[in-house]
Amino acid sequence: MKLQRKNRRALALGALAVSGALALTACGSDDTGGTNGAGGDSTIASTGSITCDDAKGQLLADGSSAQKNAIDAWVKQFSRACGVQINYKGGGSGAGVTAFTQGQVAFAGTDSPLKPEEVAASQKVCTDGRGIGLPMLGGPIAVGYNLPGVDDLILDAPTLAKIFDSRITNWNDPAIKRLNPDADLPDLKIQAFHRSDESGTTDNFTKYLKAAAPDDWKYSGGKAWQAQGGQAAPQSSGLAQQVRQTNGAIGYFELSYAKGMSTVAIDTGASAPVKATVENASRAIADAKIVGTGKDLSLELNYTTKAENAYPVVLVTYEVVCDKGNKSDTLPATKAFLRYIAGEEGQSLLARNDYAPIPEEIIGKVRTTIEGLS
Structure with a gap:
């Protein structure tokens, strides 16, 4: 069965490489006048370079509606390559963090760093670990x-x-x-x-x-x-x-x-x-500073910047995951998905969907942290 699964992944990746330019449309969950829930379309070409490893099954996730259009685009490409189904509800940051601390989802999205009480709650579901925030996208x-x-x-x-x-x-x-x-x-x-x-x-x-x-x-x-x-x-x-x-x-x-x-x-x-x-x-x-402790990479934004052409009303969305104690049945798929969206291919999708990639010096730390998740 494992050999068959790897063969299926190889065939899927090969099909992507042969096609050369598969269109990827970001599909939001609500209709706001366009096909992607945001009033328009966004497409990118798939390179077929996603590493699936042992990813399998289904992931449940919830949280920030700010990142919903990006998540939908990421999920479409990742699922096509790896055969993993990811159901991201996009019910808002508060709903996502609550679902995570109650052990209902593999990861959550939030546009705010975790509060101390949320970190404490996460320790009940992260065996010998805690919830951490990984900055994954930004934007105005x-x-x-x-x-x-x-x-x-x-x-x-x-x-x-x-x-x-x-x-x-x-x-x-x-x-x-x-x-x-x-x-x-x-x-x-x-x-x-x-x-x-x-x-x-x-x-x-x-x-x-x-x-x-x-x-x-x-x-x-x-x-x-x-x-x-x-x-x-x-x-x-x-x-x-x-x-x-x-x-x-x-x-x-x-x-x-x-x-x-x-x-x-x-x-x-x-x-x-x-x-x-x-x-x-x-x-x-780019003026943000890492202020999180341990493996948490929460940022402090400068809302009062007066720099030329710097738009001050910004947010950064974090994917929240356990640093240790992730569920064994969802960890491989969670790591593979996070590795993809933090990688060059995933980050390159963002600007085409009106989001800002995370600065290189920060996303590099995110990539390292993902590899150490357990």
């Missing part, structure tokens, strides 16, 4: 809006803080006019949308507001939305869908969910406002 949190006739909009951190705290409620408010003197801003109520579920995207977005506008954002932050007012929707895809269909709406979500939508340029204090692009987010992420 785009602030999308639906304002007919206004294709270019500039906002700064204090103005964003007041909008999402329901203290600026109309699009022709003087604070918005000051930043956009040439825009034809309508006399229209602002419909500010936030996440209804616990979300690492919310955590990072509010960390930015707290760091860059401390006098205007007084909330402590976290995965759960704390400000009063506004409207709510679940997951990044749901939030983007509400902004698309609501006149006067504004919301925050990963760039891959903002295809075909106008997004805000941020006045950071640099010489020019900065747009939400993969390249601009990469400049900000």
Whole structure:
């Protein structure tokens, strides 16, 4: 049986190599106006260089909806090569970490480093080990809006803080006019949308507001939305869908969910406002520092950067796994999948799906850590 399984893998890899350029489409779980749940398509050519080793069976995973489009694209290529079925729910960072600490999934995705209490909970399911975060992708949190006739909009951190705290409620408010003197801003109520579920995207977005506008954002932050007012929707895809269909709406979500939508340029204090692009987010992420302990590689992001063309509203998504004590029936497939997505082939997919690869000096440490998982 083992020889047959290896032969099947060899045939699958050979078929990929012969085909030369198999199209890979990232398929999100929710329809936001396109084929990938983000309003568009993304394709890459498969090189057939995935190492399956002893990967087999099925993996259950859950967590960050921010990375759902990337995970779907990765899974399609990995499953085609190795025959492993991976079911990633994308129910949000909070749901993913909870599922992991309850032993329900092989790995989880989260857009925030594990908290001490989450690490403690993980020790109950990681025999002689603990849950660790492996940074796997980054990207901009785009602030999308639906304002007919206004294709270019500039906002700064204090103005964003007041909008999402329901203290600026109309699009022709003087604070918005000051930043956009040439825009034809309508006399229209602002419909500010936030996440209804616990979300690492919310955590990072509010960390930015707290760091860059401390006098205007007084909330402590976290995965759960704390400000009063506004409207709510679940997951990044749901939030983007509400902004698309609501006149006067504004919301925050990963760039891959903002295809075909106008997004805000941020006045950071640099010489020019900065747009939400993969390249601009990469400049900000490159300033991150590893602050995790042990094998945990959690990062500290600089939300107040004023560097030219550095987009400050960014997140990094971590795959959470046991450093020791992974279940023996899922460990081979988990390591093979993580090895692929952290490798050059997996990371090269990201920019084509509006995500930012992890800087080389950090992803190199991730690769080393993956090989030591047990």
